[in-house]
Amino acid sequence: MMCELFAMSANQPTDVEKYLSLLMPRGGKTGPHADGWGIAYYEGRASRVFKDAAPAAESRYLAMLARAGLKSTSVVAHIRKANPSVIGRATANTHPFEREWNGYSWVFAHNGKLPGIESLKPQRYSRFQPLGGTDSEQAFCRIMNVLSRNIMWGESTTSERIIEVVRPVVKQLSKLGEFNFILSNGEYTLVHAHTNLHALEHSAGTSHNAICVLATAPLTDEAWQALAPGSIHVYKAGRTVGMLDA
């Protein structure tokens, strides 16, 4: 496994330190993901993206963040194991990647490899272009180019429409390799569980709190569910609002 993904969607500002403290030691200490980490916390339509190309387990920057007690209704995080023969440590190669579209910050994190993505039809004159050298950022730009060409974003945009628009490019890219990913604009969190992604939903019955946490592998002994291979899920304010099986 190349990397580990994490995301949270909730209906109230929520502290994810409990989960991050279990995820981040996998970055070079208990796990092999020693080539950087990144976390995006949404504040409305904007995101604060913290990232570092140093191992998560050793990062003073990350330790400082853990003490900051940040809360958000939407968080996306990633720890990275680079493919040393191809793409090295650099901020530009560190997830989550971020682009503004339609007055929202969109962030993306990927787990897997997409060999051959560079030989697909070039995106040279498209709106979103990579800054770094990863297959993951190329995939993100392809998804954003498809979204921006096909959706006039507005209040009437539904999770069904988002899934419909991204599904063909997700299917195309999945054929290249492994394409587990998380895409968020702070309002919607869309995930593709290609081979390995788990969800933990806490939106039980009469509770006013709704929270959904996603991770490559379960982080606690709570009742995490393995998402079906090839399925796409959309979360909003801590609840599932859209789903499509492979």
Place this chain on the structure above:
Amino acid sequence: MMCELFAMSANQPTDVEKYLSLLMPRGGKTGPHADGWGIAYYEGRASRVFKDAAPAAESRYLAMLARAGLKSTSVVAHIRKANPSVIGRATANTHPFEREWNGYSWVFAHNGKLPGIESLKPQRYSRFQPLGGTDSEQAFCRIMNVLSRNIMWGESTTSERIIEVVRPVVKQLSKLGEFNFILSNGEYTLVHAHTNLHALEHSAGTSHNAICVLATAPLTDEAWQALAPGSIHVYKAGRTVGMLDA
């Protein structure tokens, strides 16, 4: 004065801690700019943007950064005094703002106020949209929309062409109020000295090191030059490569 600007362009990776340590106490300690700070360090075509809505003088985050010893050939920084009656503290309102265009990260920081910018022709269907509520981010999006509509970015793009394209919108926005700004893509740093901006160039004679530092007010007792009101300057690798008087 609302805010303080800082930028550096050099032909070799350079540590700007000397200047930042003189700038940042003005954020709530020796100066009134107590509503956040931000610094963008370029790594190639990507930028690492660190920002915080807390006062610079009190920020543990900034203290951690100061110890990190980051070097870059291009840096843009800003400390902010919000207009309390209008726009509050929030990451989305903190400079530098950042957008990807043409495979480059572009960052922007502004000193001044642009009252009435919201009553200009709406940019609703344009490519770059604000995430927050500041006049500054609106101005940045307007400049980026003009650039992306008028330039096919490539190796033949010159500083003359960039100045020619941005000049009309810079003149239009300057009529609204005060519009000192810094715009960089890591390669080119373009500044508009509307009312108050100083430059310090160290590209003397036979030296292989070229560095230019820009700031609202001189930060040291070195030979800072006040840039002429209304002038536009473009720096690349620490040297002036383009200039246009008002």
